[in-house]
Amino acid sequence: MSVKISNISKTFGSYTALKSVNLTVQTGKLTSLLGPSGSGKTTLLRIIAGLEFPDEGSGAIYFDNQDVTRVPAGKRHVGFVFQHYALFKHMTVFDNIAFGLNVKSWKDRPTKQEIADKVHKLIDLVQLGGLDKRYPTELSGGQRQRVALARALAIDPKILLLDEPFGALDAKVRKDLRRWLRKLHEEVNLTTIFVTHDQEEALEISDEIVVMNQASIEQVGKPQDVYDKPATPFVYEFLGKVNQLQLPSRGFAHAASFNEAQGKVAYVRPHDIEVFATAEALNTEAAYLVSVNTAGPLARLCCARQDNDQIIEVEMARQNFTKLNLKVGDWVYLRMR
Amino acid sequence: MESALPEIMKHYFKIADIRAKTRQQASDPVWLRVLLTGIGLLFLTCFLILPIYSLFEEALRKGVATYYQALVDPDALSAIKLTLLTALIVVPCNFIFGLSAAWVLTKYEFRGKSILITLIDLPFAVSPVIAGLIYVLVFGMQGWLGVYIASSHPLFPAIQSWIIAHDIQIIFAKPGIILATIFVTFPMVARELIPLMQMQGTDQEHAAVMLGANGWQIFWRVTLPNIKWGLIYSLVLCNARAMGEFGAVSVVSGHIRGETNTAPLHIEILYNEYNFVGAFAVASLLALLAIVTLIIKSLVEWRLEHKKTL
Numbered sequence: 001m002s003v004k005i006s007n008i009s010k011t012f013g014s015y016t017a018l019k020s021v022n023l024t025v026q027t028g029k030l031t032s033l034l035g036p037s038g039s040g041k042t043t044l045l046r047i048i049a050g051l052e053f054p055d056e057g058s059g060a061i062y063f064d065n066q067d068v069t070r071v072p073a074g075k076r077h078v079g080f081v082f083q084h085y086a087l088f089k090h091m092t093v094f095d096n097i098a099f100g101l102n103v104k105s106w107k108d109r110p111t112k113q114e115i116a117d118k119v120h121k122l123i124d125l126v127q128l129g130g131l132d133k134r135y136p137t138e139l140s141g142g143q144r145q146r147v148a149l150a151r152a153l154a155i156d157p158k159i160l161l162l163d164e165p166f167g168a169l170d171a172k173v174r175k176d177l178r179r180w181l182r183k184l185h186e187e188v189n190l191t192t193i194f195v196t197h198d199q200e201e202a203l204e205i206s207d208e209i210v211v212m213n214q215a216s217i218e219q220v221g222k223p224q225d226v227y228d229k230p231a232t233p234f235v236y237e238f239l240g241k242v243n244q245l246q247l248p249s250r251g252f253a254h255a256a257s258f259n260e261a262q263g264k265v266a267y268v269r270p271h272d273i274e275v276f277a278t279a280e281a282l283n284t285e286a287a288y289l290v291s292v293n294t295a296g297p298l299a300r301l302c303c304a305r306q307d308n309d310q311i312i313e314v315e316m317a318r319q320n321f322t323k324l325n326l327k328v329g330d331w332v333y334l335r336m337r
Numbered sequence: 338m339e340s341a342l343p344e345i346m347k348h349y350f351k352i353a354d355i356r357a358k359t360r361q362q363a364s365d366p367v368w369l370r371v372l373l374t375g376i377g378l379l380f381l382t383c384f385l386i387l388p389i390y391s392l393f394e395e396a397l398r399k400g401v402a403t404y405y406q407a408l409v410d411p412d413a414l415s416a417i418k419l420t421l422l423t424a425l426i427v428v429p430c431n432f433i434f435g436l437s438a439a440w441v442l443t444k445y446e447f448r449g450k451s452i453l454i455t456l457i458d459l460p461f462a463v464s465p466v467i468a469g470l471i472y473v474l475v476f477g478m479q480g481w482l483g484v485y486i487a488s489s490h491p492l493f494p495a496i497q498s499w500i501i502a503h504d505i506q507i508i509f510a511k512p513g514i515i516l517a518t519i520f521v522t523f524p525m526v527a528r529e530l531i532p533l534m535q536m537q538g539t540d541q542e543h544a545a546v547m548l549g550a551n552g553w554q555i556f557w558r559v560t561l562p563n564i565k566w567g568l569i570y571s572l573v574l575c576n577a578r579a580m581g582e583f584g585a586v587s588v589v590s591g592h593i594r595g596e597t598n599t600a601p602l603h604i605e606i607l608y609n610e611y612n613f614v615g616a617f618a619v620a621s622l623l624a625l626l627a628i629v630t631l632i633i634k635s636l637v638e639w640r641l642e643h644k645k646t647l
Contacts, residue, residue, distance in 0.1 A: 049547060051543055051546070051547070072546075073543075073546045073547055074546050074547070074548075074549040074550065074551070075549075078547065079547070080543075080544070080547040082540055082543070082544060084540060086540035086541050086543065086544040087541075087544075088541055088544075088545075088558075088559055088562075089541075089563065090562040090563060099545070099548050099550070099558075100548035100549055100550075103545075103548065103549055103550040103551070103554045103558070104549065148544075151544075151548070152547070152548075154548075155548055155549060
């Protein structure tokens with residue numbers, strides 16, 4: 001099911017959480033809402049879920065072209081996974097997953113046997129076989145989050161929403177779980193919207209990334225496009241490292257640039273810079289090497305521009321750096337790759 | 338006020354206590370530990386154990402037969418019955434009021450919320466005597482209700498004639514006693530549940546909403562099981578207070594023997610008449626009820642902690 005958000009605004013008192021947001025999420029895709037805290041991404045997710053309602057007269061939400069703006073959350077057939085799991089503490093894993101089926105009105109409710117079959121299928125799907133009689137307090141964080149996911153899937157949702165699902169987990173579990181989620185998404189092929197502030201997470205698992213900042217959407221696109229062709233300075237800075245270079249500059253005339261208060265500024269990623277030890281190459285910017293860090297696979301160079309002392313960071317393969325035979329204090333010549 | 342502490346805080350305090358204890362055991366000299374324990378025990382004996390002992394001793398001074406006679410005395414029996422009746426009505430009322438108040442105050446945002454929270458605390462802040470006087474002023478024959486009954490052109494004449502026809506009396510009658518007791522014990526359930534429900538937040542309720550549960554199902558299947566033990570705990574305390582309330586009830590009761598005397602009031606009357614055996618016999622019964630209440634409370638507390646450490 002596709003989701004269309006048309007001109008949605010949301011204010012909490014004097015605080016603006018969303019400013020006329022427009023967005024279309026395609027059927028069967030895994031879309032991330034990526035942004036710093038306070039950018040409005042969780043509010044947007046909760047509005048799609050029906051846990052919050054947009055400001056009066058500010059626009060509408062459509063599921064497959066059907067207006068659901070005023071449809072209550074329970075009737076939207078949406079699965080929601082909360083950041084802190086929100087499992088029912090007094091129920092076993094089995095009862096947690098079966099909850100959505102048990103609360104159906106008697107004419108829609110499956111039989112006990114059907115419910116049990118479905119719950120066991122879901123327990124297998126999230127790889128928690130044998131844990132069905134455990135209570136949430138007896139599970140690890142990763143296991144709890146998978147129970148929450150199974151519980152959300154039990155009602156056969158048409159859309160799955162995840163609010164920073166791995167935010168409360170440690171780095172290792174996080175990585176495993178997000179790869180597993182990507183695989184699961186390919187299996188069930190459900191329209192999935194995923195909130196995160198972790199750019200690495202978003203770049204790794206999404207089909208589409210929506211970058212948000214200060215209550216608005218900055219850019220929508222495939223991970224590769226968003227990373228390689230950021231539409232705004234904010235996206236440049238939020239996704240990976242970037243150098244800001246005052247223009248004009250001889251080596252960086254063709255770099256993506258934006259007009260800012262101090263004039264035209266070029267945005268260049270550290271690994272997009274070529275380094276020469278001599279001035280023979282045409283159109284290069286002269287700088288001197290301030291420091292080098294060669295711990296790890298990359299050599300990280302910190303250079304200062306000759307004309308205005310602006311710091312430029314460069315990343316290159318270590319063996320390439322060794323070939324240049326440079327030491328701190330030497331002149332280097334830089335240009336856009 | 339211990340009961341106003343969130344349960345989780347009590348748990349942390351207990352851990353802190355245990356830590357402090359082990360620290361002190363490691364560092365303090367023996368004589369200091371003996372001295373401090375001795376002072377503690379002495380206080381406990383003087384102010385708690387001795388009085389309770391003397392209570393039972395005095396009650397049984399003239400033998401079990403006299404003790405029994407004092408309890409089955411019609412006036413004593415009626416006082417005990419009235420006390421039980423009061424508790425039987427007050428506890429369910431506070432269950433409903435307290436639970437709905439805590440629900441509204443923790444799960445919803447609205448204007449005037451802080452005023453409502455302050456109002457809930459009011460009965461704890463004012464003296465019970467004032468609580469009693471408030472009811473006399475509102476429902477007494479010299480109060481608003483009296484003025485209404487005496488009025489020749491009342492609003493809703495049907496209600497006035499109904500009151501007169503049924504001879505409804507509130508002050509110096511059972512309804513007044515029950516109302517005053519409800520007033521005094523009103524904050525107990527809400528005060529216990531508000532921090533508990535605040536701590537739990539609304540995430541689980543939201544999860545239930547997303548899974549299609551209606552309001553009733555959310556309450557019975559999610560909210561109530563989560564606060565069950567805190568609720569039982571507060572109801573036990575509420576019951577103890579309802580049975581023991583003296584001040585507010587004394588003002589509105591009118592002290593009619595066999596009619597509007599509760600057990601605590603009956604004890605006072607017997608004591609003032611120098612009927613010590615009678616007074617202490619009824620008092621011992623109240624003390625027993627209180628001890629049973631405390632045992633239930635401890636069991637519930639144990640259960641609460643057991644669940645937390647799970």
